[in-house]
Amino acid sequence: MTNNVQTKAKEQLTNEEIAEKYNNGRKVIDFVGHKKIFFGISIAIILIGIVCNFIFGTTLDIQFSGGATLKFSYVGDLDQNELYDFIQDKTTDRITTSFSSDLMGSTGNNVSVQFSGNDAIATDIQQSLEKDLQEEYPDNEFTVLESSSVDASMGVKFLLKCLSAVAIASILMVLYVTIRFKKIGGLSAGVMALVALFHVVAMIYFMYVIFRMPIDSNFIAVVLMILGYSLNDTIVIYDRVREERKLLGRRATVAQSFNLSCTKSLKRTIMTSVTTLSAIIVVYVVAVVYNISSVKGFALPMMIGLISGCYSSVCIAGALWVMWQNRKAAKRAAAKAAKAK
Structure with a gap:
């Protein structure tokens, strides 16, 4: 029994070995290890947004309020x-x-x-x-x-239809992630991706509150676009995790697999986000120069959404997924220990 434990311990790869063998000797960023910092940043921004919401309130455009x-x-x-x-x-x-x-x-x-x-x-x-x-x-x-x-009643109906579109899109996204990534815990991957999406929506909403912008159809358009964009980043990371889990097997922990996967896909995620962000910045500058308020009302939330979407995919969704997987593993270990007694 002792020999088996020692053999498993020897098979367990260290962070240095993973970096050397599977990341061309480059350092693997410990995203999961810094999750408290990431969560703290998000909670701080949300708290600031809540305070501003109490101070300024939420302004609805007449499209919704009448x-x-x-x-x-x-x-x-x-x-x-x-x-x-x-x-x-x-x-x-x-x-x-x-x-x-x-x-x-x-x-x-x-x-x-x-x-x-x-x-x-x-x-x-x-x-x-x-x-x-x-x-x-x-x-x-x-x-x-x-x-x-x-009419106010028509505005409310329009708002409900918009919110329904966001809810349906979110549910379909979770189902897609759950089905596609069964091998890495399907449902947990889908639910954590949804939590990250809600995080993005919260960031966009609080941006509207802080900048005293009325919530209009631009808000719904930005939310739907960023949901898809952010989910795409998350799917790329999950897909990499699935491949790395096949390669590493049980020689690496779930956290190590995610850190390696996220490190490898980080360059792609940043470059894609920077490219898109650059285009939106140009649109925003043109809108400012020509004082086109409708375009500014779309471009500014898009910029915030792109940044928060990239952040959520890399720093929030993965860390939450690892926590879920570790909790499941701990429950299984506790159940086995109880049976052994």
Whole structure:
């Protein structure tokens, strides 16, 4: 019995041996060993987000909350914060404003004023606000371009449909990971991938809260895109883990297998993320230069989502999966010990 234990101990590879034999002598990064740091960073950001959520609250775009929108055109430059305060003083409804520029040059600069509520804006109110703006900013030539309204009940239905799309996508992703990676604990891999995806969604949501951005259709689009992008990174790592587990067998622990797999795929993950991030940064810079608020509202969350998605795949999903596997192994060992008695 003692000889068997000693033989198994000799077969167990050390971190140095794994690095030398299976990583071309390069150091294997201990991702699992630093999980407390990674978890601590995530918890700290989430706590900051929760505090900001209590302070600032969550603002829903009229697409979800219902309300009305007035779009004005104007020429020249003006202080956007000052304009917001001026319009807010003229109404009892809570408003949000977004600014953009007509790149074709037909209407110049535009400002969209969104009024919360469930009623369309009466013609006399539109004319009164337009007159007030023309009197306050005579050199900017304010003109009403269009008016639209969204019923609150329709906004809620739209929000529920969007959330349903996110939920269905998440469930299908978990099922796919569970089926594809049966050999490395299927369900545990799928569930931990889902936890990492929720982590990404939380980061995007808190970004909206901290930057005081209204949650609109861009939020749903960004979440769906980042869910797929982040899951792809996670699948690449899981696929590498499956191959390394075949190669190493029981000579390496689950943590060692994951660390080796993640180290080998890290360059690919970073390069893919940096390439995509570079393209989104260019889009964001163009949106800032031309003051296209709708594009800025998409590009900024995408940048945060790409970074947090890469971080979640490498530092969160894998560490949680290793913890699950170790817990299962401990339960099996305890059950065997109980039977032996």
